[in-house]
Amino acid sequence: MHAEEKMTNETWPASPEKATLEAKNKFLGFWFFLGGETVLFASLFATYLALKDKVPTADHALSKDLFEMPLVFLMTMLLLTSSLTSVYAMHHMKNFEFKKMQLWLGITVLLGLAFLGFEIYEFNHYVHEYHHSFTSSAFGSAFYTLVGFHGGHVAFGLLWIIVLMIRNSKRGLSLYNAPKFYLASLYWHFIDVVWVFIFTVVYLMGMVG
Amino acid sequence: MANQQSTSENPRVDLDYRRKKNAEDMRYQVITFSLMIFLTLIAFAAVGFGDLSNWFVVPFILLLAVVQVIFQLYYFMHMSHKGHEAPQLFLYSGVLVGFITVLAFMTIIWW
Missing domain, CATH: 1.20.5 (Single alpha-helices involved in coiled-coils or other helix-helix interfaces)
Incomplete structure (x- = not known):
């Protein structure tokens, strides 16, 4: 199947994200990248666990002083819901409904932006209320590196989805751009996978002590 | 749940079938999502309300996280498909x- 071919409901294949050779290669390469990302985040988690609550003096805030459940819960719900909305977007992509896919991707972007906004508020709050900063302690460095790297991934994922939406807004769906949308949504799910471990290992285990 | 749809030579015929299959797949995704929300609620509740010992809570919420990630990988990211x-x-x-x-x-x- 030719990638730029004008498609119809009838000619749209069952797995448009893997219909061309380029798409198959992208699919494989992207999962390889996700395997590498797993190792990257695992090493950041390992560093965090080794340096958790390691502060130079007793007046530094520890994890049980810092984290507040309502904010973390809200952020978790936002990101989890945005994962579902991107599933909806890919559902419409497979049904060859471009407008609906764009709409659900738009909702995903809004939820992601809300998440990012709360994260910026959170970091700002820690720095100003608790003097918990990147340079204040080993704990601070490990915390901001891990959670900040995740936040960076969220920001990059948002940028990625927005660029795809704008670039293809007048093109409609084709076998050329369907794999692009699909991989962006895989990336978005992976960000949520990492967040599941962050809210469990960093925040919930931090509150437990 | 292998959602590998038909690749017959005449796609016009199985368009309805594929639409139905996609809709069914989406229903499973929504069920998966509800389960993930449920697991998240339990994890937060175990830390927030439970008067449980750390020796229980920490492995318990880690287990919930692993289960939730398996859902995410196998359903949302389609790793259960062929x-x-x-x-x-x-x-x-x-x-x-x-x-x-x-x-x-x-x-x-x-x-």
Whole structure:
């Protein structure tokens, strides 16, 4: 199947994200990248666990002083819901409904932006209320590196989805751009996978002590 | 749930079938999502309200996280579908190296 071919409901294949050779290669390469990302985040988690609550003096805030459940819960719900909305977007992509896919991707972007906004508020709050900063302690460095790297991934994922939406807004769906949308949504799910471990290992285990 | 749809020579015929299959797949995704929300609620409740010992709570919420991530990988990221053998190899290799890294950092670093 030719990638730029004008498609119809009838000619749209069952797995448009893997219909061309380029798409198959992208699919494989992207999962390889996700395997590498797993190792990257695992090493950041390992560093965090080794340096958790390691502060130079007793007046530094520890994890049980810092984290507040309502904010973390809200952020978790936002990101989890945005994962579902991107599933909806890919559902419409497979049904060859471009407008609906764009709409659900738009909702995903809004939820992601809300998440990012709360994260910026959170970091700002820690720095100003608790003097918990990147340079204040080993704990601070490990915390901001891990959670900040995740936040960076969220920001990059948002940028990625927005660029795809704008670039293809007048093109409609084709076998050329369907794999692009699909991989962006895989990336978005992976960000949520990492967040599941962050809210469990960093925040919930931090509150437990 | 292998949602590998028909690749017959006449796609016009099975368009309805494919639409139905996609809709069914989406229903499973929504069920998966509800389960994930439920697991999240339990994890937060176990820490927030439960008067439980740390020896129980920490492994418990880690287990909930692992289950939730399996849902995310196998349903949201379609790893349960056919043609995901290489992705599984890549991801599990990453998980293995990651697990060893975490284990090493938690046991050999101290001060």
